[in-house]
Amino acid sequence: MDFDTQVKISVYRHFADTGEAPSTVDVAGRLGCTSSEVSDAFTRLRLQRLILLQEDGATIRMAPPFSGVPTPHRVESAGRWYFANCAWDALGIPAALHQTAVVYSECGQTGEPLRLEVGSAGPEASNWLFHCLVPAAQWWVDLVFT
Amino acid sequence: MLFFRSEERVSEWCGERGVDPRPLVTVPQLWQLATAWYSSRLDATARRPGPDEIRAIFARIGLADPFWDPQADSFAGPS
Numbered sequence: 323m324d325f326d327t328q329v330k331i332s333v334y335r336h337f338a339d340t341g342e343a344p345s346t347v348d349v350a351g352r353l354g355c356t357s358s359e360v361s362d363a364f365t366r367l368r369l370q371r372l373i374l375l376q377e378d379g380a381t382i383r384m385a386p387p388f389s390g391v392p393t394p395h396r397v398e399s400a401g402r403w404y405f406a407n408c409a410w411d412a413l414g415i416p417a418a419l420h421q422t423a424v425v426y427s428e429c430g431q432t433g434e435p436l437r438l439e440v441g442s443a444g445p446e447a448s449n450w451l452f453h454c455l456v457p458a459a460q461w462w463v464d465l466v467f468t
Numbered sequence: 469m470l471f472f473r474s475e476e477r478v479s480e481w482c483g484e485r486g487v488d489p490r491p492l493v494t495v496p497q498l499w500q501l502a503t504a505w506y507s508s509r510l511d512a513t514a515r516r517p518g519p520d521e522i523r524a525i526f527a528r529i530g531l532a533d534p535f536w537d538p539q540a541d542s543f544a545g546p547s
Contacts, residue, residue: 323512334510371516387506408469413502418509430470431477444499452493453478454469458522458538 328353329363330372333385338419341404343382343390387414399423409452416440491533500529 323331332352336344346357346364353360361380367373374384382390384407389395395406397415399422406412409427416423425438425445430453439446472478475492482489493501504525508514517525519538526536 327512331510331512338510387502387509409471410469410498410501410505412471413499414506414509417499417502418506420507427471429473429477431472431481434473436471436473438495440499444503445495448495449474450495451472451475451478452469452495452498453472453481454490454493455487457490457534458526458536 325355325359326363326366329360330367333367333373333382334388334418337385337388337404341402343385343388346380387411387418394428396426397423398426410454413440413445491531491535493531497529497531501525 329349332349333344336342336348336352344352346360349360350357364373364375364380364382368375372385373382374386375381376383376390384390387406387410389405389407389411391405393405393407395409395412397404397406397412399416399419404415406415406425412425412427416425422442423440425436425440427436427438428434429436429450436450438448438450470481472481475489478489478492505517522538523536526532
């Protein structure tokens with residue numbers, strides 16, 4: 323496995339295990355390398371659209387479906403809490419973890435709370451809807467806005 | 469990318485922002501998107517789907533509108 327893939331897997335495993343974004347030091351500790359090497363890998367993974375970094379160029383903002391910052395889209399699974407980047411990613415977290423979960427979100431217009439149980443076969447019956455303003459071709463132009 | 473309680477709430481949200489409503493996605497469709505995108509995300513071999521794969525995923529669950537085309541030059545509006 324090449325180094326960048328090791329870094330990517332380490333990032334995702336850290337999110338899955340802790341619900342939080344790993345620092346370059348965290349990943350370096352897991353892989354036995356320097357944080358500078360991890361930082362360079364973060365930059366390359368960003369160019370591959372696998373992660374999104376904060377303005378400091380080193381802190382992970384998103385490793386979809388996981389969010390490194392608090393959002394209105396929260397997921398509880400196996401006693402651990404996660405933040406998702408958006409409504410889509412809120413369902414993406416149980417899909418990535420292959421675990422049952424409960425999604426907590428809200429109506430984008432009214433703030434009415436949404437609680438959605440996700441079992442091994444998918445979400446419970448629900449007539450809530452998902453709406454995306456930005457066309458697919460422009461999602462990565464400004465991923466935070468998307 | 470937000471959840472809404474109903475189509476009426478989507479219309480209100482769009483109206484307040486002066487934008488046309490986009491194609492709506494049901495929760496079962498969204499779950500299919502989530503699994504297609506993320507079910508292998510923690511695997512070493514995982515990668516983002518390419519443009520043709522993305523089109524195929526959307527088409528498979530009934531989302532064929534140009535809005536979902538990852539390489540569309542422009543999006544004309546709801547259809």
